[in-house]
Amino acid sequence: MIKLKAVLALTLGCLLTLSVQAVEVRDHHKEVIGKDCKTCHDNGIKQFPSDQSCLQCHDVDDLAEQTARNEEDKWQNPHNNLHYGKELPCQECHGEHQPKQPMCNNCHTFKFDKHKQ
Ligand code: HEC
Ligand code: HEC
Numbered sequence: 001m002i003k004l005k006a007v008l009a010l011t012l013g014c015l016l017t018l019s020v021q022a023v024e025v026r027d028h029h030k031e032v033i034g035k036d037c038k039t040c041h042d043n044g045i046k047q048f049p050s051d052q053s054c055l056q057c058h059d060v061d062d063l064a065e066q067t068a069r070n071e072e073d074k075w076q077n078p079h080n081n082l083h084y085g086k087e088l089p090c091q092e093c094h095g096e097h098q099p100k101q102p103m104c105n106n107c108h109t110f111k112f113d114k115h116k117q
């Protein structure tokens, strides 16, 4: 019985290690975050991170300025747009471990040339 528990513990340990190694963090985050998953995963590793975790380093007002469009298209700004203003969660458009397309194009065909997924 004791042996079985030890084997189980080992197997579990390996599975956990595997799942940690399986995820890739993006190049632009590697330098500032490294392997510290908790920097983003403030809700635990199995849950999606909150927006608050992104906002430790990113600022919504700055982002809205950086991706501002000309007057005619201004409400297509992903970070300050017609339907949601500045309130849309980052993860609707940005994945970390897998690519993601801006959700706007579920319904529109806007050009987001600089999107880093
Ligand atoms: C820069 C922020 C960031 C860092 C650092 C980060 N993650 Fe994530 N993680 C996310 C985001 C955003 C999602 C949800 C979207 C996605 O899958 O890309 C996610 C999703 C996940 C999921 C999937 C949850 C689900 O239900 O699908 C796992 C597992 C995970 N991360 C593990 C890790 C591990 C392990 C590390 C450390 C090596 C790590 N993450 C580091 C942002 C991050
Ligand atoms: C510890 C600080 C930190 C955290 C936390 C963080 N980032 Fe970043 N992020 C950076 C830095 C630094 C860069 C590279 C410089 C830049 O583009 O602002 C970057 C770059 C990015 C880029 C690419 C910008 C480009 O075009 O090159 C995206 C998209 C991004 N972050 C989204 C997120 C999201 C979404 C989250 C939360 C899940 C998050 N970040 C959490 C620091 C952070």
Ligand code: HEC
Pocket: 051, 054, 055, 058, 060, 063, 066, 067, 078, 079, 088, 089, 090, 091, 092, 093, 094, 102, 103, 104, 111, 112, 113, 114, 115, 116
């Ligand atoms: C509606 C989709 C959407 C949402 C929500 C969103 N982004 Fe973005 N983000 C984009 C797109 C698209 C770009 C590329 C710029 C472009 O094509 O206009 C971008 C660019 C960026 C950049 C690079 C800015 C630069 O210098 O060009 C960062 C950093 C970033 N996003 C972080 C975030 C963070 C953090 C959040 C949450 C607070 C967030 N984004 C929410 C779609 C989105």
Ligand code: HEC
Pocket: 075, 076, 077, 078, 081, 082, 083, 084, 088, 103, 104, 105, 106, 107, 108
């Ligand atoms: C579920 C579908 C849906 C999603 C997702 C969606 N929209 Fe829309 N949007 C519409 C509808 C419907 C209209 C009104 C009809 C029209 O004018 O095309 C509209 C109108 C608009 C308009 C004014 C008309 C135009 O085409 O310029 C803008 C700007 C806009 N949306 C931006 C966005 C942005 C940015 C996003 C992502 C953050 C987004 N939408 C996500 C359905 C959607």
